[in-house]
Amino acid sequence: MPSLNIRRNDQVEVIAGSDKGKRGRVLRVLPGASRVLVEHVRVVKKHVRPNPQRNIKGGIAEQEMPINISNVMLVCPNCGPTRVGHKLEGDHKVRVCKKCGQTLAGKK
Template sequence: MASAKHTISVKYKIKKNDTVMVVTGRDRGKTGKVMRVLPEAGRVVIERLNIVKRHTKSSGGAQRPGGIIEKEAPIAISNVMIFCDRCNAPVRVGIKANDDGSKSRVCRRCSEVIGND
């Protein structure tokens, strides 16, 4: 019996350019801007956080020199929370329907609209 691969589409409330705070792990308490969201892996890449060193071999001469490169590694999306500027704290996010039928993300603490959806 052949089994078909099913891909589950998960929608996260964290998006690119959101300001988030890391709530667990090595970088706990630090805030940064989301550079990429990797929904299939359930991870996010945050600017200047979770820095790792990668040893790279040079390829192409001067185009890609070898050496030790520092870059941001993905963090599990469950380990970060959206940072509300008005509350000045990490908050949970809710969805609110607008009068025109569109939806907005809102802070659960202060009901402030998050981002520019």
């Protein structure tokens, strides 16, 4: 499984594709497929069959589809979209912004 610099609840910006420029929160990371599910990005319409047991109404629903991880870039709170570096702080490996050097949220 590849090591990914993007994790759940990170703020990312789409840098390629039809949704280029959109920003959103990562809902789910699929490391095996090298894809991420980003909020309000790559929204498609899906026909849903009604299921009374699960209390699901039928019709046409909109949902997000996964986007390739190479098409998104992590957003630094200070300087915007940036590449990610790694640094050891004590015994923890942390992600750092390549532009400003600020530590990004979460531990690796």
